[in-house]
Amino acid sequence: EVQLVQSGAEVKKPGESLKISCQGSGYSFTIYWIGWVRQMPGKGLEWMGIIYPGDSDTRYSPSFQGQVTISADKSISTAYLQWNSLKASDTAMYYCARLIRGDSSGYLDYWGQGTLVTVSS
Amino acid sequence: EIVLTQSPATLSLSPGERATLSCRASQSVSSYLAWYQQKAGQAPRLLIYDASKRATAIPARFSGSGSGTDFTLTISSLEPEDFAVYYCQQRSNWYTFGQGTKLEIK
Numbered sequence: 001e002v003q004l005v006q007s008g009a010e011v012k013k014p015g016e017s018l019k020i021s022c023q024g025s026g027y028s029f030t031i032y033w034i035g036w037v038r039q040m041p042g043k044g045l046e047w048m049g050i051i052y053p054g055d056s057d058t059r060y061s062p063s064f065q066g067q068v069t070i071s072a073d074k075s076i077s078t079a080y081l082q083w084n085s086l087k088a089s090d091t092a093m094y095y096c097a098r099l100i101r102g103d104s105s106g107y108l109d110y111w112g113q114g115t116l117v118t119v120s121s
Numbered sequence: 122e123i124v125l126t127q128s129p130a131t132l133s134l135s136p137g138e139r140a141t142l143s144c145r146a147s148q149s150v151s152s153y154l155a156w157y158q159q160k161a162g163q164a165p166r167l168l169i170y171d172a173s174k175r176a177t178a179i180p181a182r183f184s185g186s187g188s189g190t191d192f193t194l195t196i197s198s199l200e201p202e203d204f205a206v207y208y209c210q211q212r213s214n215w216y217t218f219g220q221g222t223k224l225e226i227k
Contacts, residue, residue, distance in 0.1 A: 035216075037165075045157075045165065045208055045218040061215065062122070095164055104171055106212025107155045111164035 002026040004034075004096055004112035011118045012086050019082035020115045022096030029077035030054040033099035035108055036070060036081050040092045050099065051079055086119045093117075123147055125209050125219035133227040140196040142222045144209035149189045153213040156185055156194045159221075160205045168207075169194060199224075 007021040022034065036048040049060040053072040060070070072079045079096055094115050097108035124147040134140055144154065152172040157165040167176040169185035172192060182197040196203055204226050209219040 044221045045159075045210075047210075047216040047218060050216075097164075100170065104174070106153065106216060107167060107170040107210065108157075108165070109167050109176065111166070114164055 002098070002110045004098060004110055006094075006096060006112040006115045009116040009118070011120070014085075014087055014119055014121055016086050016119075017082070017084050018086055018117065019080050020094060020117065022079045022081075022112050024077045024079075024098065027098075030074050032101050033105070034072065034079040035097050035099055036068075036079075037095045037097060037108070038064075038092045039095065039114075048081070048094075053077075053079065086117075088119050088121075090117060091119045123150060123211055123214050123217050125211060125217055127207075127209060127219035127222045129222060130220075131223045131225060133225050134199055135227045136199050136201055138199050140194075140199055140203070140224060142194040142196075142207055142224070144187075144192040144194070144219050146190045146192075146211060146213075148214075150211040150213035152188045153211055154185075154187070154192050155210045155212070156183075157208045157210065158203075158205050159208065160202075165208065196224075201226075 003025045030053050033050045035050045038046045048064045049070045051058045051070045053074045069082045097111040100107045100109050126145045128143045154172050156169040159165040173185045184195045206221045208221050
């Protein structure tokens with residue numbers, strides 16, 4: 001069974017750093033792109049970026065370039081999303097998801113449960 | 122950036138009725154469009170990809186159509202569990218989502 005399990009909810013202060021995780025199981029982690037999606041409270045979905053765990057090729061949406069860092073450790077089938085200096089506006093639910101492989105690559109077929117990040121002084 | 126505009130913002134229908142949701146792209150995305158369903162407190166679920174292909178285990182009452190800039194998600198006969206928020210997403214030029222349509226019980 002394909003699963004993506006994300007790390008637990010976080011409460012942080014502005015200016016703090018944070019790294020959240022997404023561990024895949026039940027499939028070959030290294031050959032599927034992983035995407036990160038933000039959902040701010042009461043709002044829609046926003047595509048942040050993607051990573052290919054096999055070689056850590058990473059691409060970002062323009063809005064998120066320079067704001068976050070996406071990484072992966074293929075030895076433990078885990079992808080990460082990190083911030084160096086959080087802002088209140090980073091408060092959101094963050095989802096990781098697997099991209100379909102092959103001719104229909106670019107859609108998200110399996111999703112993690114989400115990690116709620118709250119940034120407040 | 123390709124902008125996807127969904128309409129209506131909210132759709133109020135009763136169980137058993139037919140639902141028609143629209144997604145319009147700011148430029149052609151060919152058939153590279155997907156639909157997702159998100160229920161309250163849950164992660165999104167892929168329903169339709171490449172405009173008309175049903176994802177694994179998605180009931181036949183869900184269907185997608187369209188190409189170019191205009192797309193439709195149709196739910197032929199609404200079940201109580203179908204009331205949720207629906208998003209479209211394109212993969213033609215990077216990736217973007219629409220703003221969502223909330224399907225609520227009338």
